[in-house]
Amino acid sequence: MTELLAALGSLFTTPIVPAAFGGVTWGILGGALPGISPSITMALLLPFTYSMGPTTAVVLLASTYVGAEYGGSIPAILIGTPGTNAAAATVIDGYAMKQQGKAGEALGISLYSGFVGGLFGLLVLVGLTERLSSIALAFTPSSYFALGVLGLSVIATLSGESLIKGLIAGVLGLMISTIGTDPVTGLNRFTFDSPELLSGIPPLLVMVGLYAVSELFMKTGEPDWEKASREDARIKFPSRALWRRIARPQAIGSLMGAFEGMMPGAGGAVSSFLAYNEARRWSRHKEEFGHGSPEGVAAPEAANNTVACTALVPMLSLGIPSSNSSAVLLGGFLMHGLIPGPLLFVNHADVVHGLYTGLFVANVAMLIIGYLIMSPCMWLVSRPKPYLMAFIYALVVSGVYAIQTSLFHIGVALGFGVLGGAMKYFKLPFLPMVLGVVLGFVVESNYRRALVISGGDYRTFIEDPIAAGLLGAALLFTVTSVVRRMREA
Amino acid sequence: MLGCATLALASGYYLMAARIQQSDIADVIGPQGLPRTYAALLAVLSIILIVRAVTSTRTQRVRAASPAAASPVTPTRNIPRNVGWRVFGMLMNGVIYILVVPWLGYILSIAALIAATVYYQGGGLNRRVAAVAVGGAFLLWLLFVRLLHIAHPAGIWPSLL
Numbered sequence: 001m002t003e004l005l006a007a008l009g010s011l012f013t014t015p016i017v018p019a020a021f022g023g024v025t026w027g028i029l030g031g032a033l034p035g036i037s038p039s040i041t042m043a044l045l046l047p048f049t050y051s052m053g054p055t056t057a058v059v060l061l062a063s064t065y066v067g068a069e070y071g072g073s074i075p076a077i078l079i080g081t082p083g084t085n086a087a088a089a090t091v092i093d094g095y096a097m098k099q100q101g102k103a104g105e106a107l108g109i110s111l112y113s114g115f116v117g118g119l120f121g122l123l124v125l126v127g128l129t130e131r132l133s134s135i136a137l138a139f140t141p142s143s144y145f146a147l148g149v150l151g152l153s154v155i156a157t158l159s160g161e162s163l164i165k166g167l168i169a170g171v172l173g174l175m176i177s178t179i180g181t182d183p184v185t186g187l188n189r190f191t192f193d194s195p196e197l198l199s200g201i202p203p204l205l206v207m208v209g210l211y212a213v214s215e216l217f218m219k220t221g222e223p224d225w226e227k228a229s230r231e232d233a234r235i236k237f238p239s240r241a242l243w244r245r246i247a248r249p250q251a252i253g254s255l256m257g258a259f260e261g262m263m264p265g266a267g268g269a270v271s272s273f274l275a276y277n278e279a280r281r282w283s284r285h286k287e288e289f290g291h292g293s294p295e296g297v298a299a300p301e302a303a304n305n306t307v308a309c310t311a312l313v314p315m316l317s318l319g320i321p322s323s324n325s326s327a328v329l330l331g332g333f334l335m336h337g338l339i340p341g342p343l344l345f346v347n348h349a350d351v352v353h354g355l356y357t358g359l360f361v362a363n364v365a366m367l368i369i370g371y372l373i374m375s376p377c378m379w380l381v382s383r384p385k386p387y388l389m390a391f392i393y394a395l396v397v398s399g400v401y402a403i404q405t406s407l408f409h410i411g412v413a414l415g416f417g418v419l420g421g422a423m424k425y426f427k428l429p430f431l432p433m434v435l436g437v438v439l440g441f442v443v444e445s446n447y448r449r450a451l452v453i454s455g456g457d458y459r460t461f462i463e464d465p466i467a468a469g470l471l472g473a474a475l476l477f478t479v480t481s482v483v484r485r486m487r488e489a
Numbered sequence: 490m491l492g493c494a495t496l497a498l499a500s501g502y503y504l505m506a507a508r509i510q511q512s513d514i515a516d517v518i519g520p521q522g523l524p525r526t527y528a529a530l531l532a533v534l535s536i537i538l539i540v541r542a543v544t545s546t547r548t549q550r551v552r553a554a555s556p557a558a559a560s561p562v563t564p565t566r567n568i569p570r571n572v573g574w575r576v577f578g579m580l581m582n583g584v585i586y587i588l589v590v591p592w593l594g595y596i597l598s599i600a601a602l603i604a605a606t607v608y609y610q611g612g613g614l615n616r617r618v619a620a621v622a623v624g625g626a627f628l629l630w631l632l633f634v635r636l637l638h639i640a641h642p643a644g645i646w647p648s649l650l
Binding site: 051164165167168171172174175178182184185186187189190216217218220384385386387389390391393394395397398401402405407410411414417418421425426428444447448451452456 | 490491495498502505506509510512514515516517518519520522523524527528530531534535537538541572575576578579580582583584586587590591595599602603604606607609610611612621622625626629632633638639640641
């Protein structure tokens with residue numbers, strides 16, 4: 001009850017409402033552009049949030065995630081191309097409905113299912129996060145080190161096709177995290193006598209470079225995407241009969257999204273396909289799936305927007321991002337000096353409550369803006385690709401400069417853009433590298449701190465029950481992932 | 490190729506880590522400790538990658554040489570043509586922006602960046618592109634300088650006035 005009052009209070013004292021509306025708008029526009037994922041849309045906003053208050057910044061970023069998950073369904077339905085990976089399942093029946101002249105109905109189902117899923121995901125987020133984090137008040141440096149190792153162990157799941165490549169990306173991220181000042185002695189490492197490198201490489205630049213800049217570079221010369229007609233852009237509110245019919249797939253999608261969203265590496269794409277399959281299995285109209293079934297749109301869209309909230313559970317409670325988008329949100333937290341994890345609910349409870357409120361407002365905003373934004377969205381998606389790419393490039397460059405008014409930072413972001421392009425070419429996944437950069441300092445500083453406290457005795461990592469448990473979990477996680485891969489191979 | 494590149498990187502990183510100063514207040518691990526560990530780890534992973542690549546190449550050669558074996562379908566990479574040159578060109582647009590912005594100032598430089606990127610993306614070079622570049626630059630100036638109060642380089646123009 002206290003938390004609810006605190007959350008309601010923050011609604012009137014901080015610019016949460018405009019931040020939520022702004023984030024959702026930006027997210028829908030970004031998600032509607034094929035190839036611009038939620039993480040890129042959020043990464044583009046990161047430099048802008050630097051001058052904002054912490055609550056406003058995290059609400060803006062989280063709302064962008066909510067909006068982008070819905071926005072991806074717009075081109076999925078209208079032109080058969082998902083705007084985001086998570087909307088890939090929506091294409092199957094959404095585009096079929098459009099071809100039957102029911103585009104407005106499909107868009108309406110997508111919007112309302114996203115709203116239902118988002119609210120459910122928010123309930124899960126509020127219910128679970130603080131309970132998980134209360135355990136972590138007992139953490140010591142050994143425990144924090146073990147938590148960092150657990151975070152890094154998810155690389156085994158996030159490595160895509162090749163575990164070795166995922167591990168290489170993770171180690172590269174850890175190496176990048178050592179640039180700057182040594183956490184214990186204060187000595188300079190890998191700075192090449194450059195004053196700009198004394199404080200290391202900000203994770204923000206890594207994320208903007210890898211996600212946004214590399215995408216721009218790699219998309220150069222690719223053909224433009226198909227354009228939708230303005231007549232398709234009228235959303236229809238589902239009828240009562242249709243609402244009853246899609247209730248079950250919405251419930252299935254929400255449950256799938258809640259569970260999968262918390263799992264590292266699963267994310268919106270996995271949960272949306274799982275939701276689609278389960279909805280078909282439990283449907284009374286199985287034969288319609290693949291041919292324009294409303295249930296085939298409702299289930300994945302509910303799952304997508306549930307994930308937008310539940311993916312924040314491990315990030316907020318333990319400081320471990322489970323997806324690219326939650327990793328970018330983590331970057332936003334770090335930029336404002338907020339360390340997600342155990343002490344966030346003690347030291348910055350106002351920010352957390354503001355985030356909960358902001359996510360609620362964002363889900364409501366999605367309903368309103370979803371109706372209003374269709375025409376501008378269609379206009380934007382119809383712009384020639386060269387103009388869109390050029391404007392995004394200018395936005396990235398200007399935004400990165402705005403962080404610390406440093407041209408050097410622009411160079412670093414461009415460098416990571418090139419690195420991201422090379423990583424895509426060699427099929428190295430991004431998220432392990434981001435994890436390495438973000439968690440590298442936590443791992444090293446707490447590892448060495450723990451050894452200083454224990455006088456160099458390595459048994460401290462086993463004798464601390466929390467550390468031992470987390471290290472055991474990391475080992476189990478890694479081994480099961482490797483065994484599963486070997487079986488699949 | 491990736492394995493060789495990362496092995497070279499691991500070697501260079503290890504050598505640089507070995508040159509990090511020692512400190513009297515260092516702990517048992519020291520500032521060199523984890524960087525050396527990361528370098529060793531990367532080297533091991535690189536060698537595994539190289540060995541895998543060599544063995545899979547040999548396996549493919551053996552299969553190709555065998556008349557009885559059906560030739561496996563080699564999965565083609567979905568990589569656009571001339572991707573290296575395209576990345577280089579877009580990178581150069583950004584690098585030139587960094588070099589000219591202290592001289593030309595933000596508005597002119599960002600307008601040039603927009604125009605150059607449109608041209609590089611296949612949008613041509615005409616009055617419409619110029620209008621979009623100028624309009625985009627003005628919009629960004631309004632957003633960053635006026636709305637967010639973030640100063641961007643003014644260039645040499647204030648000193649000339």
